Amino acid sequence: MRYVVDHDLHIHSNISFCSFGGGQTPERILKYAGENGFRKVCLTNHFWDELVKGPNGWYEDQDFSHISAAKPLPQSDNVEFLFGCETELRHDLVLGISKERFDEFDFVIIPTTHLHFQDFTVTAKDNISFKARADAWVRRLDAVLSMDIPFHKTGIPHLTTGLISPKREQYLEVVKEIPENEMYRLFKQAAKVGVGIELNSSALNFSVSEEKLALLPYTIAKECGCKFYCGSDAHEEEHFTYAKSRLEKAVDLLGLTENDKFII
Numbered sequence: 001m002r003y004v005v006d007h008d009l010h011i012h013s014n015i016s017f018c019s020f021g022g023g024q025t026p027e028r029i030l031k032y033a034g035e036n037g038f039r040k041v042c043l044t045n046h047f048w049d050e051l052v053k054g055p056n057g058w059y060e061d062q063d064f065s066h067i068s069a070a071k072p073l074p075q076s077d078n079v080e081f082l083f084g085c086e087t088e089l090r091h092d093l094v095l096g097i098s099k100e101r102f103d104e105f106d107f108v109i110i111p112t113t114h115l116h117f118q119d120f121t122v123t124a125k126d127n128i129s130f131k132a133r134a135d136a137w138v139r140r141l142d143a144v145l146s147m148d149i150p151f152h153k154t155g156i157p158h159l160t161t162g163l164i165s166p167k168r169e170q171y172l173e174v175v176k177e178i179p180e181n182e183m184y185r186l187f188k189q190a191a192k193v194g195v196g197i198e199l200n201s202s203a204l205n206f207s208v209s210e211e212k213l214a215l216l217p218y219t220i221a222k223e224c225g226c227k228f229y230c231g232s233d234a235h236e237e238e239h240f241t242y243a244k245s246r247l248e249k250a251v252d253l254l255g256l257t258e259n260d261k262f263i264i
Helices: 026-035 064-070 099-104 130-145 168-177 180-193 208-214 216-223 237-254
Strands: 007-011 040-046 080-086 107-109 154-156 196-200 227-231
Touching: 007 026, 007 080, 007 107, 007 196, 026 040, 026 080, 040 064, 040 107, 130 168, 130 180, 168 208, 180 216, 196 216, 196 237, 208 216, 216 227, 216 237
Parallel strands: 007 040, 007 227, 040 080, 080 107, 107 154, 154 196, 196 227
Antiparallel strands: none
16 A cells, blocks of 8 residues: 555744744644644654753753643644654764653654754864765764664654755765665664654655655665655745645655554
8 A cells, every 4th residue: 555644743833943933833733734634743843952961052942841832732633743852963973862851752853964063963074075974974874773762763854955965955966975885784774773764845855857866865765674754844834835745756756655654
């Protein structure tokens, strides 16, 4: 059976510091879920655990008390609304959430491609070339997959994204520099530990000529037996307008079935 796009497990509300306009409320998110026939959505605001030392200034105030202000989340008879977070991985591979804090969340996503935070997620040497950023891509994903965390409720978001390189159109040049044998090694490990791999609608806007390269990591992940979940990465209401159509397109291009779906 074809993979059914019936969920969105990566959504920000207006308490995330990168959400603007004020309209991105939990109530609006629930409405979006109903409009698209989703059975499950998850709130994943940016988060750095105050139990872990060393956030940067942007993350410092996005602690547990801050993101918990969104609760209680609205529910409906047809939609399950989960409480999650998007934490961070520092350049020294320190994770921004303590092991005990995982119990507070239904789902935790750990980005390994936030390569735009100079001197926080990356150092100067990671910026010198596409190859250096490809090396960071491998190193950071490798670190997360080696951690002792509850992978059954953990996802890896936007493995391809404009955040990989200063200009969004350059990120495919970074993907070209990632050795395929490293992708196979990493995604075999991802399948083994059972982490979810995200199909991110914000990162799935590519031309026909870019299709093969843009989807290469996901094609290899599927071949290695990884499981996939859907995420809009919506920060504002306008992001809802194209999310499902891009996700449906990716499902078709990758030939995903229900057997490929990540279940929390």
